[in-house]
Amino acid sequence: MLKIVNLNKRFGGLQALSNVNMEVKKGEILGVIGPNGAGKTTLFNIITGFLKPTSGRIIFQGMEIQRLPPAKIVKLGIARTFQIVKPLKNLTVFENILTAVGYQNYFGLHFFKRWNEEEYVKKAEKIIKLVGLEGHRDTVSGLLPLGLQKRIEIAKALAVEPKLLLLDEPTAGMSYEESEEIKELIKRVRERGVTIMLVEHNVPFAVDLTDRMYVLSYGKIIAEGSPEEVIKNKKVIEAYLGGEYASVES
């Protein structure tokens, strides 16, 4: 579904990603884990067009997308959430999701069409129900607690009817109970036929949820495979435990 070929990203002197090759298969939940600063969010930003790669290609359903602006990539069917939630905080939950539901109307001159059509309102209501925000439909989103704002984040991403959904640390800053709820939500989303790629800092969460994993460390892929394989991989353990320990061992 999504193929990343020889991707490189340099910021000044810093090599944030080097020679990353990845593949996301249709229908799976793919995890990308790695210690802080490994380049996970940079990778997401490049796939979704917020950053341009220094070199390399990203192919989504047979089409090169690495030079496209974010809004175009959304239209092709890749949606994302942000690690630091970005709700439109002075708008209500409904308005937030409605804005995203209308994603096809922001191109060309369609923007003159009215949003108050049953089709869009219904779609937005359905998504609100799916993520469990019915009780807060008309609440100004900035007033909600973080856990609920994370749901808005996922709801907005679902509203653009993605084929591939990129979740950037969906559980960051959440309690165990909240994380479990998000996990259930992600599973429900997958059942609807959405392929999911998620970046996580919380390794147990990712192990539990994903079908397959990549491990990034200092911008390089150091391991790949099923969650069970990956967490037993020596390189991965070294990367997580830090350099000193690794050098003593070797």
Added chain:
Amino acid sequence: MISVLYLITILTLIGIYALATLGLNITMGYAGQVNLGQAAFVGIGAFTSAILTTSYHISFWIALPLAGIMAFLIGILIGIVSIRLKQDFLAITTIGFNFIVVAIFLYYDVFGGSFGIINIPRPTLFGITLKSSYYMILVFIVLAIAMFFNYWMENSWLGMALRAIKEDEDAAESMGIDVKKYKIIAFSFGAFFAGVAGSLLAHFKTYIVWSDFGFSVSIMLLTMCILGGLESMYGPIIGASIVILLPEIFRPLAEYRLITYAIFLIVLLKYMPQGIIGRGSYLDRKIRAFFKGEESTRKEEDQNAEDS
């Protein structure tokens, strides 16, 4: 004793400035793009219309939309510049833009230099010259069209997109909204209404000069916009009415015009940033709550009343 003619003059001016403020409200209120040079767009429209009708003897009815289009095109340029700049630097760029435009009016003979352009014709319709009350009605019709546009915008995806880029540009992009495009739209649409207002002003006063469009006029429009209330189609009318009527009612204030604007701005921004009827203001919440009771189908619009 107030003469009818005087009253008509005041109402016409309110209409014209409300139109320019309505444009500013699109750029600043809905889309959140700071524009401290709106008077420059008014001036561009005014001089376009004045030059076309005096030097080229083109009909007012053609010059009016062309004035808007001219401002629209320059608005696109400023919109492109705005893509790279953040808030306060965008603000000073628009100040600079205002100064540059006014300097061009002053320095080049096409614009009449320091004497300005005189004998700008009043429009005629079916052989009647539109004066006093007729001209006022014309201004009100144009304003009504602009308000209808504003109403339409609020209820269209355009309004959604503008609000989204105001709130968070990255979030907007992730929802399929091309931020660059909508920033350009915000500036060019806002400039269009200013340009039309400029044309109406030129043919109303029949005499315009560079200093009619200086930075202090931008400050006046800004005061009207913030006082009336951002993100409200009625805000510009309320704002323009108060700012123009106040010095007329309290004569001594006329001399302290700039001081009044300054105090308005400081007090408003400190204590009442939503203005009189802007989105989220007390009046706005009451009105929305009122309509919520009557019209339950529109309840998705009415949130603030209960939640905040």
Added chain:
Amino acid sequence: MYSSIIQELLNGITLSAVYVAIALGLTITYGILKILHIAHAGVYLWGAYIGYIAYVYTGSVILSLIFGALGAALIGVAIERVFYIPALDSPPHITLIISIALFTLLSELAAKTFGYHPKGFTIHWPIYSWTIGGVVINSMQIFFLAVVYSASIGVWLWATKTRMGLASRALIQDIETAKSMGVNVNRLIDINFLVGSALAGLSGVLVGMYYTIIWPHMGDVVAYKGLVVIVLGGFGSIIGAIVGGLILGISESYLIAYFGNILPRDAFAFLIMIIILILRPQGLFGRSE
């Protein structure tokens, strides 16, 4: 031809003096609060008037300069405490508009208090004039340049070499961290406004003396030119403000001398600023993020 180039350079350096002084004040205040302090030009203007009054009553140039600087310092700190500190959480364009409104208020109040007409500000010092190789310079100009530039260099040294100045620069990085480390943040902010405003007031008085005139709108050009300079200099860079001020003043005087008729010089300055902002949004000497 050669002498006229030197003459324009001298004129440029003279013109730059006030840009440098104002931009230094704007830079240290922008640096610390991230507020574009347009009202700084109002402080400059009131410094000039206070200095003028002091001169009328005492007849002393020195006292006039001292009072001008002190008065300006008080106004600057008052603005910071009453308007800026409470507005720190608002988006930057809100504080910018408040600052513009304050500047308008200060200019208009000066006009209402002292009249819209310019006031002559001629000091009793005799003026000697010399011609060296075709370049004309007089004693008043030397006095003006010497005081403005040495005060500016003083502020520069204060900001970059003393402990307090360096502490202020450190504050720029992170106000919250500084607070948690027990730094008296408010006092540091006060002192920066005090120093910047005193320099503005001093240069206001000196500009009045040098051009022998003060008027309520003398701050207008300075208000927005100061912004041009800090954009040139790269926002918050002290040395950038000095170099930016010199570049602007010198290039302006050459432009007027050789291409005077295309646009008025204020418009030139803004044109330069906008071009720089488009090409290098971080400023001419600013570091890219």
